[in-house]
Each structure stands twice: as C-alpha cells, then as structure tokens.
Amino acid sequence: MSENFYRAFEDRHRGTRELISQRLKVYLPFITPLLEGDGSRRAADLGCGRGEWLEILIGCGFDANGIDLDEGMLEACQERGLPAQQNDALSYLATLEDNSLAIVSGFHIAEHIPFPDLQTLVAEALRVLIPGGVLILETPNAENIAVGTNGFYLDPTHERPIPHLLLSFLTDYTGFSRSKLLRLQEPDQLKNPDHPVDLLAVLSAVSPDYAIVAQKAAALEKLQAFDEAFGKDYGLALDALAQRYDHARQNSIEEIRTQSQAQAQHGVWLESLVGQVSDRTLELEIRAHKLDVLTERLNGQVHEQLQEMHGQLHEAALQLVRVEAQAKEAELTARLEVQRIQAEAVYSTVEARSKEIEEFYKEAEARGNEAKACYEEAEARGNEAKVRCEAAEARAAELQRQLDESLGNAHLWYTRAVAYESHxxxxxxxxxxxLTAPLRFCARTAGRVLRSPRHTIKGIIRGLASRAVRFVLARPRLSMKLNRGLKKFPRLHQRLSNMARNRSASQPYAAAVTPMADFNVTMQGEPAPGSQRQTQRANAIYQALESAANSKVEK
Known part of the structure; x- marks a missing residue:
C-alpha cells in the first residue's frame, strides 16, 4: 500500500476529526472514575490513527501514548504534537510491566489482525492493566446487514467481521471481571421509539459500530464507581428495529383494512342509491310507454268513430234518395217544402255531429300532447337524478378527504394531550x-381569615365555649356552683343551657345515662323525673317543655 494512502482513505470515509471526537465522548463515563485515587494514569491507544482519542485522554488528565504502524497516521499525530510512536501493538504491550496501565484502547484494530493475535492482545491487556483498569475495543458491527455485507469490505486491510458475542466472550474467557456492549453511531431520529421504521432502516440503520468495554477485577468499592456506566443500554439492535418495523407494518395493515371496510360500506350505500335511481328511471320509462300505448289506442278509437260517422252519413243520404223516390207522387210544392225541411234538419244534424267529431278529435289531440309532456318530464327527472348521483359521488370523495384530514388532526391533538398530561x-x-405544599396551605388559611375575620373569631369563641362546657359537665360540684352563680345572669345561663342541649342532641340515642341528663343534674341541681329511664330524644323534649314552662312562670 502506497505511502499516505490509508490516511487519505480515513479522511474520506471515516469522518472529520470533530465528528470522531464527538462520538468518542461516549466512553468518558468508563474512564473518568480512574482519575480518582493514587493509581496509575497511564494509557495506551493501540492503532491511534489521527489521534482524536489521544487528545481526549490528555485533556482528561491521563498520561497517554499512541501506537501505530502507518506513517501517514503518525505524521497526523505529530502535526498536533501528540505523543505517538511507530510500533506493533503486541510488541509494545510485551515491553510493559504488569499492572502499569489504567487504559488500553484499540479503535478499529480488531478487524485488522488475525484472531490468534487478537487473543494475545486481550491477554496482554489484562496483564498490563491495573486492578479496575479498562480495555476498550471498537469495531464494525456485522449485525448491521449493510455493514456486514458491504461497508466492512470497503477497507482493503480488513480481515473479517467479528460478531459482538465472540468479542465479549473473548474478554470474559481471558479473565476480565465484567464487560459491556456499546452499540454506536445509529441515526439520532431512530433513538425515538415512536419514529417510524422502514425496511431500509432495518437493513442499514442498526448501530454500524460497536465496542466492548472490559474491566479488570478490583475491590468492590472501586468497581462501584463504574456501575452506572456498565448498567446502561447503548444503541440499536437488529431485533429491536425488526420488531418496531413489524409492529408499524401491522398497524399500517390494520389501518388499511379499516379504511377498506369504510370504503366498502360507502360503496354499498352508493350502489343502493344507484339502484334506487335506476328503479325510479325504469318506473318512469314504463309510465311513458303506457302513455304511448294509451295515445295509440285513443287515435284508433277516434278513427273508428270517424269511419262509423261516414257510414251513417252515407246511409242517411241513401235514405233521402228513397224518400224522394217515394214522394214523387206528392204535389211538387209539398214535396219541395218537405224536402227543404228534411234537408235543413239533416244539415243541422250533420253539422252538429261534425262539431262533436271535431271536439272529440281536439280532446284526443290534447290528451296526446299531455302524454308527450309527461314523457318529457319523466326524461328530465331521469337526467336530474343522474346529475344528483354524480354530485353525491363528488360529495362522498370530499367527505373522505375531510375524514382523512380530521384523523390526522385528531392524532396531532392526541399527541399534544399526552404530552400535556405527562407534564x-x-x-x-x-x-x-x-416542598411548597405547607406554604400553599398557610396561604389558603390566611386568605380565609382575611376574607371573614369576624366569622373566624366567632368560630374560635364557640370552640372555647364548647370545651369549657365539657370541662364543667365533667365536674358536678363545679357545675352546681356555677349554676347558682349564673342564675343571676339569665340570658347567659339560657345560652349555656342551650349549648349543653345541642351537645347532648349530637350524641347517640343508645346511651343509658345521656349527657343531657347529667346537665339536668348539674345545672338544675336535681335529676329530671324519669330521666334515667327515658331515651335521649325524650329527655330533650322534656327539657324543652320544662324550659318553656319556667320561662312562662317567670313572666
């Protein structure tokens, strides 16, 4: 491979330095606890590349060193003043002492080396790491179908994909106390579980990279600082996306089925409407046909009547000829007069009959015109029914569009309502x-006092008076003394008596000796007759009657 080829390849296909640095921040929760205490802060980045991870380690306070075989990558590190050297990863680890490093990292190197060398690398990392130190190995995720079948082979130096179950098992088998799978670099929008998932997302949107973070055994209190980072879930798995895709597809099928059923019902209604219009049109056509038949029948009857009238006229003429032949023997004058009179009569009859025939013909013609008008009206109603059917179809399409728009708005308002309820x-x-609940209670109490101070003060005084009455009733001697003293103030004595009665009326009726009876003893000085045997209600009635009688006597 020519010089600087791999550096140019990384610049085009791996991403910018800023993008890679942002992605690498996901590992900070796994390394920052290592800065606590007096342990080693040395770190080794195997296959350091352009040095993005070296910059992060040094920025956090680690003593980091980069290892790489490619001269172009080492030049990129040296341009930024990063500590990097040309060496083989296994050779470098072999030179290190046991328990000397806090971090061993290798980003996209596992897929470049044979599996036996990868086993050796993991074992050497376990040896050189301090207790609690971490090994980070990031590699392409063959679980992503697009990566496993195409993207992985874009790099000519790749050996073969390494499934995450194999790499995780390798770290556990080697002796690390625990390991964590991090699926990385999935699309941000798919992190939302409500975002729709299509088939392309299932094939290519699974986390394209993954990492195994393995930790060496250490004291329990030291490992607890890493529990939060090791307890989280990272990235998108193939089965999760496939389940989301299946669920969305099932929902889509159910929605289509619902719409199809609604459209089928609407189609049945339209077919019923069209059937009704067709039946009405057929009925009108039948009526028009009947009118045509009736018109033809009327025309035939008129023609027959005219023929009959012509025959009658002919017979009448023959009759006249016979009469003239028979009357030849009569006198000429009489004959002529008779003939004239008869001719006038015949003429009048013929003329009247002709008028009747003409009126009948006109009536038949009017009925024919009326039948023709009915037929035209039936034809116009059929056309109007057809126009209404087309308007109904257009209205149905508009209602379907409004229904779809209403469903979209309902989903939007439902989403907002769920968000407001969650808030x-x-x-x-x-x-x-x-924490502010006591303050709100105090504010409500103060508001009631400020709104009605007089009512509040009366309530306090009534409460104190009620407690005083209970205190006196519990002490008979004190009650008798106060009774004798309070008789000098009749109004006060009467109000306290009423308060005692009201208090006794609120007690259960089942008591053998009621508080009212006690009050009778203490306030009047002697028990009421039969008060020990009467119910509370009877005692109350008795006391009311006695009080009314006393007041009447005093007056």
Whole structure:
C-alpha cells in the first residue's frame, strides 16, 4: 500500500476529526472514575490513527501514548504534537510491566489482525492493566446487514467481521471481571421509539459500530464507581428495529383494512342509491310507454268513430234518395217544402255531429300532447337524478378527504394531550411541588381569615365555649356552683343551657345515662323525673317543655 494512502482513505470515509471526537465522548463515563485515587494514569491507544482519542485522554488528565504502524497516521499525530510512536501493538504491550496501565484502547484494530493475535492482545491487556483498569475495543458491527455485507469490505486491510458475542466472550474467557456492549453511531431520529421504521432502516440503520468495554477485577468499592456506566443500554439492535418495523407494518395493515371496510360500506350505500335511481328511471320509462300505448289506442278509437260517422252519413243520404223516390207522387210544392225541411234538419244534424267529431278529435289531440309532456318530464327527472348521483359521488370523495384530514388532526391533538398530561404528572410528582405544599396551605388559611375575620373569631369563641362546657359537665360540684352563680345572669345561663342541649342532641340515642341528663343534674341541681329511664330524644323534649314552662312562670 502506497505511502499516505490509508490516511487519505480515513479522511474520506471515516469522518472529520470533530465528528470522531464527538462520538468518542461516549466512553468518558468508563474512564473518568480512574482519575480518582493514587493509581496509575497511564494509557495506551493501540492503532491511534489521527489521534482524536489521544487528545481526549490528555485533556482528561491521563498520561497517554499512541501506537501505530502507518506513517501517514503518525505524521497526523505529530502535526498536533501528540505523543505517538511507530510500533506493533503486541510488541509494545510485551515491553510493559504488569499492572502499569489504567487504559488500553484499540479503535478499529480488531478487524485488522488475525484472531490468534487478537487473543494475545486481550491477554496482554489484562496483564498490563491495573486492578479496575479498562480495555476498550471498537469495531464494525456485522449485525448491521449493510455493514456486514458491504461497508466492512470497503477497507482493503480488513480481515473479517467479528460478531459482538465472540468479542465479549473473548474478554470474559481471558479473565476480565465484567464487560459491556456499546452499540454506536445509529441515526439520532431512530433513538425515538415512536419514529417510524422502514425496511431500509432495518437493513442499514442498526448501530454500524460497536465496542466492548472490559474491566479488570478490583475491590468492590472501586468497581462501584463504574456501575452506572456498565448498567446502561447503548444503541440499536437488529431485533429491536425488526420488531418496531413489524409492529408499524401491522398497524399500517390494520389501518388499511379499516379504511377498506369504510370504503366498502360507502360503496354499498352508493350502489343502493344507484339502484334506487335506476328503479325510479325504469318506473318512469314504463309510465311513458303506457302513455304511448294509451295515445295509440285513443287515435284508433277516434278513427273508428270517424269511419262509423261516414257510414251513417252515407246511409242517411241513401235514405233521402228513397224518400224522394217515394214522394214523387206528392204535389211538387209539398214535396219541395218537405224536402227543404228534411234537408235543413239533416244539415243541422250533420253539422252538429261534425262539431262533436271535431271536439272529440281536439280532446284526443290534447290528451296526446299531455302524454308527450309527461314523457318529457319523466326524461328530465331521469337526467336530474343522474346529475344528483354524480354530485353525491363528488360529495362522498370530499367527505373522505375531510375524514382523512380530521384523523390526522385528531392524532396531532392526541399527541399534544399526552404530552400535556405527562407534564402535569411530572409537575405534581416534583420535589418542589411537595416542598411548597405547607406554604400553599398557610396561604389558603390566611386568605380565609382575611376574607371573614369576624366569622373566624366567632368560630374560635364557640370552640372555647364548647370545651369549657365539657370541662364543667365533667365536674358536678363545679357545675352546681356555677349554676347558682349564673342564675343571676339569665340570658347567659339560657345560652349555656342551650349549648349543653345541642351537645347532648349530637350524641347517640343508645346511651343509658345521656349527657343531657347529667346537665339536668348539674345545672338544675336535681335529676329530671324519669330521666334515667327515658331515651335521649325524650329527655330533650322534656327539657324543652320544662324550659318553656319556667320561662312562662317567670313572666
């Protein structure tokens, strides 16, 4: 391979330095805990390339060194002043002491070397790493079908794809305490589980690269600092994308089936409508045909009547000839008069009959015109029905378009509603909402006091008076003394008595000796007759009657 060929190849197909540096930041949670404590901070980047990872390691505070065989790549590192040397990875690791490095990394070198050399590299890395140190091996992901069948072979120095299960097993088999699979560089939009997945995404959008991060055994408290990074999931797997694709395809099929059923129902309705229009048109055609038949029948009847009238006229003429022949023997004057009179009568009859025939013919012609008008009206209604059918079809298409638009708007508002509900739940579950709960309670209480201070003060006084009454009722001697003293103030005595009665009315009726009975003893000085045997309700009625009687006596 010619000089600087591989550097030019990397510049075109691997990506810019800025892009690679941004992608490599995913490994920071696996290396930053190594900066804590007094352990070694040395790091070795095998196949360092243009030095993007070296820059990150040095920027974090590690003593990093790059190893590469390609002179073009080493020149790129030297142009930036990065520590890099030309050497074979296995030879370099063989020169290092045990437990001397915190990090051993190799980005896209595993696919360039035979598998036995890869086994040796992993074993040497385990030897030179300090307890808790990490090995990072990144390589193309053959799980991506486009990468495994095409993209991998774009680099002429690649040996063969390495499945992630094989590389993960190799680190575990070699002796690392744990390892983590990181799928990398998948499209950002597919990280959203609701983003649609098509067949092309299943074939080419699986994470195109992956990495195995393996950690050497160490004390439990040291390993706990890495638990969060090792506990996360990274990237997109082929089976996950395939399941999302199948789910989306199934939803699409269900949606198409639903639309087809709706369109089928709409088609049945249109067919029913067209059938009704056809039946109506056929009915009109039948009626028009009947009108034609009726017109022909009327024309035939008129013709027969005319023929009959002509025959009658002929017979009448013959009759006149016979009459004239028979009357020749009569006198000429009488004959002429008779003939004149008869001729006038015949003429009048013939004229009247002719008028009847003419009127009948006109009536037949009018009926024929009416039948023709009915036929034209039926034809016009058929055309109007056809126009209405076409308008109904256009309206149905417009309704279908509006339905599709409404479904899209409904989905949009549903998505927004779900987002608002999630925001509200997050607010109610937030720490700030719970911490401010006492403040909100105090604010509501203060607001009630400020809105009605007089009502609040009366409530406090009633509560204190109620507690005082309970305190006095529990002490009979004190009650009797206060009763004698309070009789000097009738109004106050009456109000306290009512308060005691109201308190007794709120107690259960089942008590054998009610609080009202106790109050009768303490406030009046002697028990009410039968108060020990009556129910609470009876005692209350009795006390009310007694109070009314006392007030009447006092008046």
């Amino acid at each position: 509200q739940r997050a607010l109610l579950a937030s720490t700030s909402w719970r």
